[in-house]
Amino acid sequence: MKKGKTVIAAAVATLLASSALYAAANTDVAAPKAGQGCISLKTVAETEQEVVNEKGERVKRLAPAAKVVPGSEVVWTVTASNVCAAPAGNVFIDNPVPEHMSYVSNSAMGPGAEIAFSLDGRRFAAPEQLRVRDADGTERAARADEYTHIRWSFRNAIAPGQMALARFRATLK
Amino acid sequence: MLNPLPSRPALTRTLLASLALAAFPHTAQALGVAAGTAIENTAQVSYTIGTTPVTTPSNTVSVTVAEVLDVVVTLQSATTSVSPGATNQALVYRLTNTGNSSEAFLLTLNSVIGGDEFDPTPATPSIYFDTDGSGTLTPADTPYVAGSNDPLLVQDTFVTLLVINDIPTGLVNGARGFSQLTAQARTGTGAPGTVFAGQGASGTDAVVGTTGADGDATGQYVVADVQLAAVKTATILDPFGGARPVPGARIRYQIVVTPSGTGTATAAGFRDPIPVNTTFVPGSLQLNAVTLTDSSADADAGGYVTTPVPAVQVVLGNLTQASGPQTVVFDVTIN
DSSP states (O other): OHHHHHHHHHHHHHHOSOHHHHHHTTTTOOOOOTTSOSEEEEEEEEEEEEEEOTTSOEEEEEEEOOSBOTTOEEEEEEEEEEOSSSOBEEEEEEEEOOTTEEEOTTOOBOTTEEEEEESSSSOEEOGGGOEEEOTTSOEEEOOGGGOOEEEEEESSOBOTTOEEEEEEEEEEO | OOBOOTTOHHHHHHHHHHHHHHTOOOOOOOOOSOTTOEEEEEEEEEEEETTEEEEEEEEEEEEEBOEEEOEEEEEOSOOEEEOTTOOSEEEEEEEEEOSSSOEEEEEEEEOOOTTSSBOOEEEEEEEEEOTTOOSSOOTTSEEOOTTTSOOEEOTTOEEEEEEEEEOOSSOOTTOEEEEEEEEEESSOOOSTTOEETTOSGGGOOEEEOTTTTEEEEEEEEEEOOEEEEEEEEEEEEOTTSSOOOOTTOEEEEEEEEEEEESSOEEEEEEEEEOOTTEEEOTTOOEETTEEOOSOSSSSSSEEEEOSSSOEEEEEEEEEOGGGOOEEEEEEEEEO
C-alpha cells in the first residue's frame, strides 16, 4: 500500500515542476455514494505553460487548459481512486483519443500499467503490433496520430484509499 | 527570336523583374480545428471487486478551441509596366484568412516606400474589391472603405483586391515604384501568442498566430514608356525554284522591329541565333535594305558572330515611334 503511493508521488514529481499544482487540480474528486462504483475516475485537461519561478528561472508547469489553438498540446490526466474498503483488481482505464486531436507519440504513461493502443477501439496491442493497410495495398506500421484509443492495464490491485494515474498528450489538429 | 542586346538595360530589367515576381507561389495554408469547437474527453475504468466486474465512466472534460488570428497577403500581379502620367494603374493582391475563425480585416495602402525610384500616387479611392474577378479595375468593382466594408472572411477563404495608383510624370525609363498593401485582423495584432481575452469566436480567447495577425505584400510598377514589337517571317527558296525546305534550300528571314509609345528606347539592339542545321549566308545581312558587312567589329551597325552561338546582331540605336519600323534581313541555307 505504501509502495503504491510512493510510486505515484514519484511519477507526479517527474512530470510536473509543481506537484502542489497537480494536487490542487484534483481536489474535487467526487465522494462515493452507496451503490456507485468503488473507483472514482477523474479526468482533467491541462496545458504546459512556461512561468518564471521564485528563483527567476523559466520552468514549465501544467495549468488548466485554456487558449487551446490548433497545434496546441493538451495533457490529459485520468486518476482512478479506490474509495471502497475492498481492493479493486484487474483495473484498466480506457480513453479514446479525443475528436479533432492526435495522440503524441510515446506520451502515454502510467506507473504500474501496461499501455496498449487501438486503431478501432476493439483490438488493443503494443505500438509495434499495430499495422495499417494503405489504399494501394501496402502494409505499414501505424503512426501514433492514427491511434484512436489508449488502454492502461494495471498489474496490481488498487488498495483502498490508493489511486492510479494514467496520462497522455494529444495535439489539436 | 528577338533577344535584347546587353545594351538595353531598362527593358531587360523589366523583363527579369516580371519573371521573378511571377514565380512567387500562393501561400495559403491548411487550417486547424475551427474556433469554438468543443473538444470532449471521457475515460472509462473497468475492474473487479471480489469477482464482480464493474465499469464506470469518468467526468466529461470539455475544452473549447480558441480563435487564432492569422492573415496572409500575396501579390498576384507581375511587375506592371506603366507610362509616366498614366492613371488608375492596378496591382492585384490576395488576402487569405489563415486563422481558424471568421475575421474582419483592416486594409491600408502605403505607396511611399524606400528602395524605389518614384512614389506612385494612390488614387481616390485606392483599394477595390475585384468584385467581378476580372483582375482589372472595372465599374463593377466595389471601393473599399475602412471601417465600413472591411472584408469579413471565413477561415481558409480569400478575397482578391485591386490597388490603384496614378503614375507621376517626368519619370525615366526603368524607374520603379513600390506600393504595399497591409491587412490587419480587426480583433487585434501583435507578437505571436498575444491574447485578446474573450474576443474570439463563441466567447473564446483570441490568440495572435505566427503571422502576427497582419500581413502585407508589395507590388511594383516599372516605367516603360516605349515598346518594341518584332515580327519575324521566313521565305524558302529551294534549289529547284520551289518553296520546299530541303537541303540546299535558302531561307530568307525578315524581322521588322516597330517602336511605339511616347519615349525613347536607348541603344536598342537585336540578336538572332542562326537556326540549327542551317548556315548563315555570308554577305546577306541587311538593315533597312542597306547591306551590312559580316564583321561585327567594323563601323557599320551589324555583323555575324560565332560565339557563344552563331548569330546575327544589329545595333538599332535610339528608337522612338518617329523612327518607324526597322527591317533586318538575312539568309541561311539548310545543311
